Amino acid sequence: MINQVTLVGRLTKDPQMRYTADGKAVLNVTLAVNRQFKNQGGDYEADFVLCTMWKRAAENTAKYCNKGSVLGVVGRIQTRNYDNETGKKVYVTEVVAEQVKFLDGRPVQQQPFPAKPQTQTVPQEQRPAQQPQQRSSEVDQTLPVF
Numbered sequence: 001m002i003n004q005v006t007l008v009g010r011l012t013k014d015p016q017m018r019y020t021a022d023g024k025a026v027l028n029v030t031l032a033v034n035r036q037f038k039n040q041g042g043d044y045e046a047d048f049v050l051c052t053m054w055k056r057a058a059e060n061t062a063k064y065c066n067k068g069s070v071l072g073v074v075g076r077i078q079t080r081n082y083d084n085e086t087g088k089k090v091y092v093t094e095v096v097a098e099q100v101k102f103l104d105g106r107p108v109q110q111q112p113f114p115a116k117p118q119t120q121t122v123p124q125e126q127r128p129a130q131q132p133q134q135r136s137s138e139v140d141q142t143l144p145v146f
Contacts, residue, residue: 003076005095007049008103009033011069017062027058028094031071049074050094057100064102073102 009031017027032046037046051073053061064070075097084090 005073005075005077007031007033007051007071007073007095009046009049009071011065011067011071014066015062017058025055025058026061027053027062027070028111029061031055031073032057050092051097052078052094053097061100061102065104070103072099072103073097074099080110135146 012030012032015027015029017025019025029051030061031049033049035045035047037044061071073095075095076131078096079091079093081089081091
């Protein structure tokens with residue numbers, strides 16, 4: 001049997017990380033996933049899908065994503081149940097994430113490289129005269145030749 005789900009959607013609120021009693025990171029988020037067709041009013045609707053992430057995926061999502069972030073999630077459908085405060089049995093259907101991709105671009109404040117230094121243009125008449133390069137028939141022995 002195959003039980004695999006692929007979703008692309010936006011987080012509906014900021015992720016709130018929590019930990020199990022034995023210290024495993026767990027994160028429950030809701031993804032707003034747009035439908036591919038319009039309703040009778042001509043508007044696109046969205047489905048709100050509960051997703052559960054564990055361990056590293058949960059930690060990274062909580063650290064790097066916030067409300068409105070676009071995520072790609074690959075996982076499996078799981079149904080569980082529990083008894084609420086009144087004793088009524090509650091069923092929950094969710095996607096348990098096996099892979100999570102952050103599909104937004106990198107945030108502006110997190111640049112991978114330092115900014116380029118500012119350079120000044122020197123007018124042509126103030127530039128030093130360049131000496132013509134001399135060519136040698138010898139091959140530089142310090143560089144590998146391919």
